[in-house]
Amino acid sequence: MLKKTLLSASVALATMMSTTAFAAENVDLLITDATVLTMNADKTVYQQGVVAVKGNKIVAVGEASLADDYKAKRVLDVDGDIVMPGLINTHTHASMTVFRSLGDDVPDRLHRYIFPLEKKLVSRDMVRIGAQLGNVEMLKGGVTTYADMYYFEDEVAKTVDQIGMRAVLGETVIKYPVADAANAEEGIQYALNFIEQYKDHPRITPAFAPHAPYTNTTEVLQKITKLSLEHDVPVMIHLAESDRENEVIAERSGGKSPVAYMADIGALTPNLVGAHVINVDDADIALLQKYDVGIAHNMSANIKSAKGVSPALKMFDDGLRIGLGTDGPMSGNTLSTIDEFNQVAKVHKLVNQDRAAMPPVKVIEMATIGAARALHMEDTIGSLEIGKLADIIVIDTQAPNMVPMYNPYSALVYSAYATNVKHAIVDGKVLMQNRDILTVDENSVREEALLFADKVRETVIASGEEVR
């Protein structure tokens, strides 16, 4: 009996081996000789690893020997470079690249500088031109998915469709008159039309983006919550970000924090993604966890504006859905979350007075699977696992700043530049190869942005402000 079993086993093994040798599975892309950071639950890392892609999905991830099982239309030997999930930027305003760095350190900049400028210059053209530039910058910096909040989001959607990236695009709702809506109600209608238009797009998720609790009424926030549940779309909002917000909401709610107020009015749901989330106490954090809210942590923008440091480490350690974001280019000011890594790792060490706090692996988790969780997309993106969508980036480890590499997480967090991203694959398609974007013409994107910048300069000067 023992003998028979052994015999069967060896026959089975021989059959399997011959299958492997003579009937390798056809795939579209095979990445080989990679330092693969899977970002799966075990944080498995493969040296000389392999990733196989068929159509828009990952069909295999593992050791070098796995390569023998596949016959690929295209093989990408990356010679030891890091292969990891595409980065997910959980909060930005891509179109604002055309305003990047304007009036950077002006006090009360939002109300004194940004809002008036937007009133004069936001248009379909501006949104398209700015988003194009933002897309190029993000893709070159390894961002394959981003969450955007702005106006005319259907224009942003067209640019995302064209370049081939993935995005959650939130149409702004705010109580002031803005370029694409005279009031919040019109904003909601604009959003509904946009949602209808893009609800079936394979790479674009349309969403509501109420600007903030204090810039919308309770009724509007409640209506958006209801509609988001009906249409099953995300709601993105700036939350617990500023002193001004604290004051307005406290007055409105009889002393409540923004998060407690949002819970009270029924606006905390699993569809919600809150950006910033700086001014929260333990009770607020418990509420965010209870309602399964996603959180975008934008360290760089938050410290630049001296707003403070979000308790992101506690939220991460408590298991909340939290990922990294860059905020918009008037705040961040660049759009790759690689630029956040260093600051996230270091500033949390500083404020916790602990050099072991926020180790690199947590930062990379917040940039990938954590960010996917923040957007409730962890079933499809955020890690390199069988069955997930093939959003993959390759990081050059031969650049002098990346040599030598003892620990890939540490090298990424403390040493990498956004410009070390070499290739980017989204939905199974190579969108960037050796830093050349294959789907749009980077030069014409830049030229259009530079032309628009001249208009911005003229407008600022005409308004009596300085271009500074």
Next chain:
Amino acid sequence: MLKKTLLSASVALATMMSTTAFAAENVDLLITDATVLTMNADKTVYQQGVVAVKGNKIVAVGEASLADDYKAKRVLDVDGDIVMPGLINTHTHASMTVFRSLGDDVPDRLHRYIFPLEKKLVSRDMVRIGAQLGNVEMLKGGVTTYADMYYFEDEVAKTVDQIGMRAVLGETVIKYPVADAANAEEGIQYALNFIEQYKDHPRITPAFAPHAPYTNTTEVLQKITKLSLEHDVPVMIHLAESDRENEVIAERSGGKSPVAYMADIGALTPNLVGAHVINVDDADIALLQKYDVGIAHNMSANIKSAKGVSPALKMFDDGLRIGLGTDGPMSGNTLSTIDEFNQVAKVHKLVNQDRAAMPPVKVIEMATIGAARALHMEDTIGSLEIGKLADIIVIDTQAPNMVPMYNPYSALVYSAYATNVKHAIVDGKVLMQNRDILTVDENSVREEALLFADKVRETVIASGEEVR
């Protein structure tokens, strides 16, 4: 009389014009169409500006029209890119690139991880291999001058000589046995030999580098001070950096701060450059100013190790000699001060709770003329002015992260990557052109470093520690 004067004037003008047209001055290099940040006392910026270089010196800086006055062997039309003084890294340990990121977040890393590792691995070869890689990384990141503290500094000097950069190289003196000296006295002798060897080098300034007040005796610190004044060479030291230092020095001096102790023993002189300078109060700052001490501000390393934030903004505003440094690659972890810009600008805003604090122009000042002042080299480098040495870098403003550019200081501080540096000129020679280093072979530098890294891995594992 009036008529005659006018006539004379017009004759003079005609003569001058003909001189300009027919006898333009010969120069070696003319940079044209530049956004020139001179970093002179007035912070003059020229749009479409010009810089002329003859031999190793700057002979003209100004408006576009100036170009007509010169006939150049070589013209570099930079098409609007930023042209600025080469960056000066006031504190690093370049050779430690071979250890970069090892044990990054280990508590008590210096004594538990770094010192034991150095004991086993520091050698002439290691110092040379690491410095070569550090040089390449710095030059590619726009650093044209750096201040180094390590062992076998004569090996570092050879690499600096070869690549063509400028450096202040400090030979370490420490009370423990180290690779190139059994004790502090031997370290002093090593330094004296090194100083003798390099005192006349046009680009290399040899120096003493007592490791820190708490790792040297009072007698050694006093002897070095005396010798530095006799030989007119700098003294570089880690100063007011750690709690441990505070404790040891307080015990040694009856409760004094490190800076007050150094003043007491006569070790504060204009030759001294203190790195870090975190734990200082107003009285300490007044002492540093009184004795005209230079200061290296290493934000990134200081917050990564959770040591705290130096009051660098106050020291800068008080007029102290202060410049940016990266610290070594086990601390920083990259070696271009461009990587510090963002963090310096933002973390000072955070700790001062003021979004207008530490504006970009101050950061760029601390990276250039401020850093030159910290090293007491402001008469020869740190700004683009007639008569100064031609250490010049060109920053690509067409990269997506740099588009558009409303304010060049802001773009540099909040948006630039070290990889946006396009060309680097030191002592009038183009050392890097379109990111290609012309004086050393980058590939062989990397290959040597990668081979040495294998040895480092083996050594760490053999010692029972993890490679992490």
